[in-house]
Amino acid sequence: MKYFVSICAWALLASVAFAGGGVEVDDVVARAERQRIEVMDRACRTAVAIFARGGQGGGSGVVISSDGYALSNFHVTSEAGAAMKCGMADGRLYDAVIVGFDPVGDVALIKLLGRDDFLHAELADSETVQAGDWVFAVGNPFLLATDFHPTVTYGIVSGVHRYQFPSGTLLEYTDCIQTDASINPGNSGGPLFNAQGQLIGINGRGSFEKRGRVNVGVGYAISINQIKNFMGHLKSGRILDHATLGARVAADDEGRVVVSDILEDADAYQRGLRYGDEIVAFGGRPIRTANAFKNVLGIFPKGWQVPLAYRHEGKLVEAYVRLSGVHSEQQLIDLVAREQESEIPEPKDGKQPGEPKPNEAPRKANPHAKPDAPMPEIVKEHYEARRGYANYWFNRQNVARVWAKSTAAGDYRTLGGAWTLEGRLLADNDSSIRLDDAHVVCRLPGGDLKLDVGDDLSSAVEPAGSGGMLAALHLWRRLLFKGPEQFGELHYVGTVPLPGRSGLVDLLSGTVAAVQCQFFFDPATGDLLKVEMYPHAGEDPCELVFGEFREQEGRRLPMRLEVHYDNRIYAAFDWSKIEFAPAGGRKP
Amino acid sequence: MNDLPRKCIALVGLLVAFGACDHLSLAAQAPNASFAGVIERTRPKIVKIYGAGGYRGLESYQSGFLISPEGHVLTVWSYVLDSDVITVTLDDGRKFEAKLLAADPRLELAVLKVEAQGLPAFDLGQSVEASEGMRVLAFSNLFGVATGDEPVSVQHGSVAACTKLEARRGTYETPYKGPVFVLDAMTNNPGAAGGALTDRDGRLLGMLGKELRNSLTNIWLNYAIPTREMATTVEEIRAGRFVAQRAAPDAPKPAHPLTLDLLGIVVVPEVLDRTPPFIDEVRIGSPAAEAGLKPDDLIVFVGERLVPTSKALRDELERIDRIDRVKLTVTRGQDLIEVTLTASDAEN
Numbered sequence: 001m002k003y004f005v006s007i008c009a010w011a012l013l014a015s016v017a018f019a020g021g022g023v024e025v026d027d028v029v030a031r032a033e034r035q036r037i038e039v040m041d042r043a044c045r046t047a048v049a050i051f052a053r054g055g056q057g058g059g060s061g062v063v064i065s066s067d068g069y070a071l072s073n074f075h076v077t078s079e080a081g082a083a084m085k086c087g088m089a090d091g092r093l094y095d096a097v098i099v100g101f102d103p104v105g106d107v108a109l110i111k112l113l114g115r116d117d118f119l120h121a122e123l124a125d126s127e128t129v130q131a132g133d134w135v136f137a138v139g140n141p142f143l144l145a146t147d148f149h150p151t152v153t154y155g156i157v158s159g160v161h162r163y164q165f166p167s168g169t170l171l172e173y174t175d176c177i178q179t180d181a182s183i184n185p186g187n188s189g190g191p192l193f194n195a196q197g198q199l200i201g202i203n204g205r206g207s208f209e210k211r212g213r214v215n216v217g218v219g220y221a222i223s224i225n226q227i228k229n230f231m232g233h234l235k236s237g238r239i240l241d242h243a244t245l246g247a248r249v250a251a252d253d254e255g256r257v258v259v260s261d262i263l264e265d266a267d268a269y270q271r272g273l274r275y276g277d278e279i280v281a282f283g284g285r286p287i288r289t290a291n292a293f294k295n296v297l298g299i300f301p302k303g304w305q306v307p308l309a310y311r312h313e314g315k316l317v318e319a320y321v322r323l324s325g326v327h328s329e330q331q332l333i334d335l336v337a338r339e340q341e342s343e344i345p346e347p348k349d350g351k352q353p354g355e356p357k358p359n360e361a362p363r364k365a366n367p368h369a370k371p372d373a374p375m376p377e378i379v380k381e382h383y384e385a386r387r388g389y390a391n392y393w394f395n396r397q398n399v400a401r402v403w404a405k406s407t408a409a410g411d412y413r414t415l416g417g418a419w420t421l422e423g424r425l426l427a428d429n430d431s432s433i434r435l436d437d438a439h440v441v442c443r444l445p446g447g448d449l450k451l452d453v454g455d456d457l458s459s460a461v462e463p464a465g466s467g468g469m470l471a472a473l474h475l476w477r478r479l480l481f482k483g484p485e486q487f488g489e490l491h492y493v494g495t496v497p498l499p500g501r502s503g504l505v506d507l508l509s510g511t512v513a514a515v516q517c518q519f520f521f522d523p524a525t526g527d528l529l530k531v532e533m534y535p536h537a538g539e540d541p542c543e544l545v546f547g548e549f550r551e552q553e554g555r556r557l558p559m560r561l562e563v564h565y566d567n568r569i570y571a572a573f574d575w576s577k578i579e580f581a582p583a584g585g586r587k588p
Numbered sequence: 589m590n591d592l593p594r595k596c597i598a599l600v601g602l603l604v605a606f607g608a609c610d611h612l613s614l615a616a617q618a619p620n621a622s623f624a625g626v627i628e629r630t631r632p633k634i635v636k637i638y639g640a641g642g643y644r645g646l647e648s649y650q651s652g653f654l655i656s657p658e659g660h661v662l663t664v665w666s667y668v669l670d671s672d673v674i675t676v677t678l679d680d681g682r683k684f685e686a687k688l689l690a691a692d693p694r695l696e697l698a699v700l701k702v703e704a705q706g707l708p709a710f711d712l713g714q715s716v717e718a719s720e721g722m723r724v725l726a727f728s729n730l731f732g733v734a735t736g737d738e739p740v741s742v743q744h745g746s747v748a749a750c751t752k753l754e755a756r757r758g759t760y761e762t763p764y765k766g767p768v769f770v771l772d773a774m775t776n777n778p779g780a781a782g783g784a785l786t787d788r789d790g791r792l793l794g795m796l797g798k799e800l801r802n803s804l805t806n807i808w809l810n811y812a813i814p815t816r817e818m819a820t821t822v823e824e825i826r827a828g829r830f831v832a833q834r835a836a837p838d839a840p841k842p843a844h845p846l847t848l849d850l851l852g853i854v855v856v857p858e859v860l861d862r863t864p865p866f867i868d869e870v871r872i873g874s875p876a877a878e879a880g881l882k883p884d885d886l887i888v889f890v891g892e893r894l895v896p897t898s899k900a901l902r903d904e905l906e907r908i909d910r911i912d913r914v915k916l917t918v919t920r921g922q923d924l925i926e927v928t929l930t931a932s933d934a935e936n
Contacts, residue, residue, distance in 0.1 A: 131631075131742050132623030156623060158741040162733055178733065180743040180773065195622075217743050217774025218731060251736070255681065288681065289736040 039197035040136060040152050046121040047150040047191060048072070048112070049087040049140040050096075052080035060139035060150070060190030061086065061110065062199060063120040068094075068112035069235075071227060072189030073204045074101045077108040078339050082391065083379040086112050087148030097382045100234040100390045103336050104172055104242040104326065105298065106204050107227055108189070108390075109234035113378045121191060124198035126223040129177060133157045137181045137203050137219070139190025150190070155181030163291040163298075164205065164220060172242070174298020176220040177201045183219030192221040199224050226299040232495025232504060233301045237394030239332055241302040243323030249279055249293050257287050259310075265538035271319035271567065273310055280316065281309040302326070303507075304496055319567075320499040329388050398492035399484050402506045402521050409526030410555030412480040416583025419477055421561075423575035431573060435477045440470040444571075457513040458535045467542030467565035468515075472533040475517050476544060480528065488512030496520070498530065505529060525549070527556055540566050552578070623725060623788065627742050630790040632679040632708040634740045635661055636729045637686070637700070637782065640671035651728040651740065651783035651796065652676070652700065654709035659684070659702040660826055662712075662818070663782035664798055665691040669698055670896045676702050681737030690825045691894055693917065693924060696764045696798065697818050699825045710784065712822060715792040715815035718769050718785075722747045726775040726812075728783025728796055740783070745773025745810075753811065763924040768811040769794055776800060776810045785812040794818075830892070842909035848902070850910055850931035852876040855887075855898050865901040867918070879927040881918065888924075889917035 025033075048061035048070050059076030063069070070086070077084065077098055086096045094112045101108040112118060129135075136154040144151060158180050164173035179192060183203050192201040201221030233240050246266020247259050257279045262269055279287045283296040283306045300306055302325035309318045327335065375383070386392035407413070418436040425431035425444065434441045440451040442463070449463050451470035460471040484490045490510035498505055498520060506521040516537070520530040527549050532541040542565050546558030557578050563570040633654045641648030652663030661676060663669070669688055676686040684702035691698035718724065724747060729740045749770040769785065776799050783796040794812035801808050824830035848855065852874020856866045865887040870876045887895060890904040891914065908914055910931045917926050 130622065130624040130627075131739065132625075132627040134622065156742065156744045158743055159733060159739060161738070178741060180745075215774065216777055218733070218741070218777065255736075289738065291735060291738065 036195075039193075039195070040138075042119070043121065043136070043138055043191070043193050043197045044150050044152065045089045045119050047089065047138040047140075048096075049143075049145055049148050049150065050076055050080065050110075050189060051085045051087070058140070058143055059186060059188040060203070062138070062191035062202070063088075063112060063118045064123065064199065065120050066118050067116050068096075068114075068118050069099065070096070070110050070112055071191075071202050072108045072110060073202065074103050074106045074108045075204070075339070076189040077101060077110060078103075078336070082383050082385070083375045084110065086110070087145070089149050091148060093148070095376045095378050097379045098390050099394050100237050100240065101336075102230055102234065102240040102242070102301075103332070103339060105222060105226065105230065105240075106173065107202065107222060107230060107234065109231075111382065113382060121193070121199040122197075123224050123228065124194055124196075124200045126177065126200045126225040129157055129160055129194065129200050129223075131157050131159050134195040135177075135179055135181055135192055135200065136195075137179070137183060137187060137190060137192050137221075139187040139203065141182070141184035141186040143186050153182040153187075155179050158218070160223075161292070161295055162220060163295050172298060173205055173220050173222065175226055175295040176205075176222055179219050179221060180217045181219060182215040182217075183221075184215050187219075202227065223299070229299055229304070230301050230494075232506070233493065235394060236398055236492045236494045237389050237391040238491075238494075239336055239388060239390055241325040241327050241332055243297055243300050243302045243304065244326050245273075245297065245308075245321065246324055247273060249290055251290050255288070257290055257293055267322040267324065268308065270540055271308070271321050272312060272317055273308070273319075273321075274312060278311040279308070280311055281307070283307065297323070301494065301496075303493065305499055306497075307499075333388060395492050398506075399490065399508060402492065402508060402523075402526075403484050405523070405526035406480075406521055406528060407483075407526075410480070410557065412477075412555070412580070413483060414582060415481060415580040417581025419581075420577075420579045421573070421575045422577040423559075423573055426572055427574065433473060433573075435473060440474050442470060442473075453513075455513055457515045457533075461535055461542075463570075465565065466563055466570045467540060468533055468535050469542055469544070469563045469565075469570065471513075471515065471535070472517075472531050472542045472544050472563075475512065475515075475533060476528070476531045478512070479519055479531075484508065493518075495523070501529075525556065527558070548574075623742070623744070626725070626786075626788065626790045627727075630725070630727060630784070630786060631739045631742070633710055634679060634727045634729075634784060636677040636732075636734065636740065637661070637663055637668065638675040638677070639668040639673070641668050647732065647778045649729065649732045649779050650781050651730075651779065653727070653782070653784040653792075653795075654707050655699075655712055655822065656709050656826070657705065657707050659704040659707055660689075660709075661686065661700040661702065662795060662822060663698055663700060664795065665693055665696050665698040666781060666798065669700075674700060676700060677736065678702075678704075678707070679737070679739060690830050692821050692825075692830070693763060693888055693894075695766070695813065695818055695821055697795065697813070697821065699822055710792040712792070712815055712819045715819075716787060717816070718747045718750065718787070718793040718814065720747050720750055722793075723788050724769075724771065724773075724793060725786050725788065725790070726771070726773060726780075726783060726796060727786070728775065728777075728780035730775075730777040730780035730783075732779045743773050743775055745771050745775065748772040750814075763919070763922065764797070764813065766817050767814055768797065769814060771810040771812065774808075774810060775812075776808065841906055844910050846905045846908040846910045846912070846914060846931055848905065850875075851914075851929060853881065855901065858898050861899075862897050865895060865898045875929040875931060879916075879929040880925075881916070881927060882920065885918040885920050885925070887916055887918050889915075891915050 046063045050061050051058040057079045061070045061072035082098050084096050086094045096110045096112045099109040099111050135157055136152055138150045138152055141151050159178040162176050162178045183206050187203050190203050191199050192203050194200050201223050203221045205220045245268050247262040247268055249257050250260040252258050259275055259277045287293050305320045305322050308321045382393055383391055384393035420434050422432040429445045432443045438453050442449045453474050457471040461468040479487050490508050493507040493509045495504035496507050506523050508519045516534040518532040522529050531544040534541045545562040548560040549556045550559050559575050561573045635652045637650050637652045650668045652661045655662045674686045676684045686700040686702045689699045689701050726743045727740055734740050747769045753765050753768050775796055780796050781798040785794045786792055792815055794814045797811045852871035853876045854869035856868045867883050867885045870881050893904050895901040895904050913928055913930050915928045
């Protein structure tokens, strides 16, 4: 009997030792595995399987906010048009609407509708990503997930700051993350996560050559830091453009990156950049190769002011340059239309012609496809078509948001009378400015200057050397008093940096009285920080820079005004008194 | 209380079981730790190589790695190196014109030399053995992704098999038939050949081979040639014992050298400076015909010397006395064929 019990005990022991496979694994490994499962499980629940309306192809995406904003590739959403269906790991299918897209950078922002408590991915700082880091991709390769539960593939980062030429399309991958995690057709637009489950990029492309359009261990993800730069712009509902410096660069024999060609109307030219100058740093990064330069250009939207350091005749010059667009509005619209129409032929014998192609989901003729399926009601409520826009509805929302914040900081809409600012110019001379609907009068040491406001401000560049300070002041008052609805044509551009200030600010832009003007708002306080007026395209703007905001009668008033023009400060006013007369009122 | 001792025994047994399993522990390092440190240390040893090619499907670049601080570079022997100018770009972006010291077509390897000192390098003598299941890193400039001082790409995977390529003869076509590490990662891409395979600590295991496709199944094989297979040849090349590609110019020439005519070989007309020595015609009854050489064979070696052009072939034959036996290596399709022949004594 004892013998029998003993045998039983050993048998039990043996079964414990074998059956509990996990028991044998080192606790560190088991813990890491559990952690990885948890991280991947959570990440999977933020991924989206995107299906074009009517079943015409699809791809992947990832939710980045609780109210349903989600990122994907332009080449995925361009299939779908304005409305699409998005499946998530919870098994539910959501309606989604296009918000904005960046066709050159191959990024699209969409919004899933019907909830405000979406589980969403946390955005990482992709600058910290290094070759060798463990990463995993989540998505819907080969459109396998009919229950919307995504596929996870894992690998390491193979390289960072990669530059990939446009491949016969307008898609240019700059500064991207290279990974050996499997990226296959259908993974496009899906997330690439770091080991902590933070979003580091959007998968979109692979190097394929003679092996057909399947993974060969070389996939590319658009870095999330680049997308962060474009995020405000994407939310504007516009079709976005990429930037150019208006100059070409090339590496010379000594390995320096030098300007090989420059346009005279480029902003960089106005900041003194010339043929043969060496580019030292751009966008805060040292530049040692032509690819590094192109990488920096690729991560910023058109219109951003970016620091540039260059060596001109042996002297180091540092300046902020405005990046201009690569395409005209019409070119951009045409390119997008072409991209949406283009059909990539089915692979023949599993082979594709030489150029790498973006990872689109396999496109098969779907007998159930209904391309003309009606737009769902909930999408209709969030969509407004307009030329040059992916979805104008979101632009109006943002203009309203910025204006609401601005009026909270100071409501001027009842102040239709004269505005008087009194103080000192350059801490030296008494000065004042008086503004009403039809006039701007400025007292300067040289005497009074007066502008009669007409329908065309493009020739109103006085005082000489200011670039049009009086006209710009009129526009400042006009916006604050009339608001964006009455001001004239005004739209939301997105978010941009301001030189010397950390963080991004909201930008409204428009054309009124034949001049182009831009208004920069602090997104936190609603303060109108800066006004730029461009009397003529390709010339320097007159910049009004407001500061020293102080609360007075429920309004945050700028007690300092600097006027910048042509690489210098034209004037700086410190106001001691700002007064407003109500509409119809008249101040002596 | 009676069964308490038994419980103790069981507990001890369990502890023993744990102890016995200890050697299976995978936790030598934190499981989720990044390879960033290892990669940072290893990448400076990898070089980008540029040479001939650039036509459709023939990339003009490949990978290599430093095997001495004095600038010896190990890479695969390929058409890329068949160029007047071979450029080697180091990890720091410095560019060098490299000298081809020698190539061994059987191992498909070549050793280049750049004039530099104090370079970070692998030590072939310190390399380790790979085993099946071992986790590995592959460093290469696949697809030519990196240029200048941009770091090369790195991929991870496991050794799927340690086997011989000749096991696949007739299916995979390659001159090299020896032992390889078969990898489960997509490492052997365009431009990756000549890259380094290391373990997770960055210790050299082998050299990434060329692209290899099974023509029947369209399956691509990813493999590396083990360091041990190459070490001796590389050592001989570095020591100058391996017969160099070109003989010393002052070597005495025999009074009655060998000629193609004596062998019964007619090569294709030299229309270009660098016409490769393809056999155009083999004269009936000649030593070449008896040795089995055929039209369209490409002569690649005379003895141990590489002859990339018809001119090099003639120069090489001039150094051989017509009474001596000569070994020719030709490629026919994907096969390397060696023949030994003696000149016809008709004229003697």
